[in-house]
Amino acid sequence: MNDSTSATRSGWLRGPLRPFRFGQYRLLAASVTLSLFGAGGWLIALVWQVIALGGGPGAVSMVSAASAGGMLATALLGGVMADRIPQLRILRAVAVVRTLAVGVVAALAVAGWLEVWHLVLVALAIGLGSGFTYPAYSALLPSILPGRDLMAANGVEGMLRPMIMQAAGPAVASAVIAAWSPGAALAVVCVCEAAGVALLLAMRPVPLRQEHPAGPEHPVRSAVTDLRDGFVYMVRTPWLLATLLFASVLILLIMGPIDVLVPFVIKDRAGGGPGDHAIVMAAFGIGGAVGSLAMASFRMPRRYLTVMNLFWGLGCAPLVFVGFATHVAQIAVAVFVVGICFSAPMVIWGTLLQRRVPPHMLGRVSSLDFFVSLVFMPVSMALAGPVSAAVGSGTTFLAAGLIPAVIAVLAIVLAKMPKDELAHPLDDRGDDEDGSAGTDDEPENEAVHPVEPLPVCT
Incomplete structure (x- = not known):
């Protein structure tokens, strides 16, 4: 990218849009947006698919409990894995599994073979994957953005969640259900998830900021030690x-x-x-x-x-x-x-x-x-x-x-x-005031923002 293009881009990518100067973040943010859209649509389609199968509140609760239980089961393990495995690999793996799971449900629904227990199993699988997603995403972000842009990126994600997951996704899913069927809405969710996977695959590999040392300890014991x-x-x-x-x-x-x-x-x-x-x-x-x-x-x-x-x-x-x-x-x-x-x-x-x-x-x-x-x-x-x-x-x-x-x-x-x-000041008052220090090239992982070790209680 030449200097004039960089200057033009940095001229409007300010404030909460600052992180979009970086191509890696643009791909990640687009993938997150599609995933949130799919998640919002999934919540609505799930309820109405249960109703279409003749289920009531108890069946909806059972499916929802499977998803929540899955997240709870893997939340802490997800953090251990995010410190051991490159986080982008985790996000890709979870997104692929989620896409396949929703695709299977959508196909069964369209074919008329879907049953409530299928939804329970898929909700459990999605919940198990979700426990790995948040820590991996949180740990990945500092590897692709400079420290001064992290607050803007977190703000964008915080804005997208209610607008996309709680509003846009459910609205589109509701319209598709009204026009066709819950199975069609599930198919739309699957397409969104697949597009999100494609965006994650388009990102360049992002290594761990600090490699986990290999050792002779048993993997399970090592994971417990990490936790x-x-x-x-x-x-x-x-x-x-x-x-x-x-x-x-x-x-x-x-x-x-x-x-x-x-x-x-x-x-x-x-x-x-x-x-x-x-x-x-x-x-x-x-x-x-x-x-x-x-x-x-x-x-x-x-x-x-x-x-x-x-x-x-x-x-x-x-x-x-x-x-x-x-x-x-x-x-x-x-x-x-x-x-x-x-x-x-x-x-x-x-x-x-x-x-x-x-x-x-x-x-x-x-x-x-x-x-x-x-x-x-x-x-x-x-x-x-x-x-x-x-x-x-x-x-x-x-x-x-x-x-x-x-x-x-x-x-x-x-x-x-x-x-x-x-x-431990974090106000970045020494950074460039115009926010134009970044270009379209991603920062080096180790040089982006050194992290100071915290003092601990004695």
């Missing part, structure tokens, strides 16, 4: 441990009320129905997209640990109004703000892991983060109903809105985050 080392690193790293503990409580407090209790608040207090529930959930998703994209437009805050945790803690406050709202519009505005405040610091969090966790540990630490979400989300949903029945929905939302702020402050103070973030 143990990941837990030890977490426990000995104050900001990481405190944030993960806080995130666990946060998910436990807010996800159940949002997913389980909001529909009843809409029905019983606001007099709304399913359409109003869809509007409220869309507001939450749009808020998340806005928050992610907005945060991607800024540099890493100087007080990144403090800002991130306070954003999460104080951002839950609008849930207080949800428990006492009497109009759908009030609920929608409240969850829109919560969506912004929940997703914006996620951009900081993902970037923080990629820049401060040593490369050889990033997969395992990312998997621990993923595991926390998987474990506490269903627990929160299971507890929301009984707790609301015992103390009332208003009190439940009051606790969900106020307790996170208290825990956020405790996490910041006890982990001495203000001192830590000043000792």
Whole structure:
């Protein structure tokens, strides 16, 4: 690429678009977009395919539980593998398996041979693969982008998830189901997945940033040792441990009320129905997209640990109004703000892991983060109903809105985050202001952004 082309490209690839200067990232982002689109379509097609087979809520729950159980089973192992195997290979393998699995289901559906147990097996296979995807993607990103662009890339991914997976994918799948059949929608999902595989195959090989040393130890014992080392690193790293503990409580407090209790608040207090529930959930998703994209437009805050945790803690406050709202519009505005405040610091969090966790540990630490979400989300949903029945929905939302702020402050103070973030600045104020340092050529893996080892508790 000549200098004029590079200058032209860098002239508009600014803000959250900065990472698109790099061809490797463009291919990866396009693949992720297609995968998210397929995932959103799969969720809708799955439900209606079960219904078409004569199944009810129990059958849908069984299929969904198989997917969630698969993810939970491989989440921690996925982190170990992401630190041992080039992450692009993992993403390719998982994408190929997912494409074949959806293709088989689509073919059986179109032929009229599909049964519910087929869907259970395929959902389990997809869930098992998903446990490997997140840590591999998180560990791959710093290998193809310079450190100053990671926050923008995480913001783009945070924006794509609600817009593509929760809106565009389900919308297209619903239209295909209405026009033809759930089997046709599954075929569309398969085509999207196959296109995503092609994009991953078009990427150049990306080696591990730090090769895993070979040794005589048995592979299983070695994997267990790696996993143990990941837990030890977490426990000995104050900001990481405190944030993960806080995130666990946060998910436990807010996800159940949002997913389980909001529909009843809409029905019983606001007099709304399913359409109003869809509007409220869309507001939450749009808020998340806005928050992610907005945060991607800024540099890493100087007080990144403090800002991130306070954003999460104080951002839950609008849930207080949800428990006492009497109009759908009030609920929608409240969850829109919560969506912004929940997703914006996620951009900081993902970037923080990629820049401060040593490369050889990033997969395992990312998997621990993923595991926390998987474990506490269903627990929160299971507890929301009984707790609301015992103390009332208003009190439940009051606790969900106020307790996170208290825990956020405790996490910041006890982990001495203000001192830590000043000792390890990530604001990149020494980088080129115009963001034009990059070209279309990918950065070298080792020279992109050196990672400082963190001090540990003694």
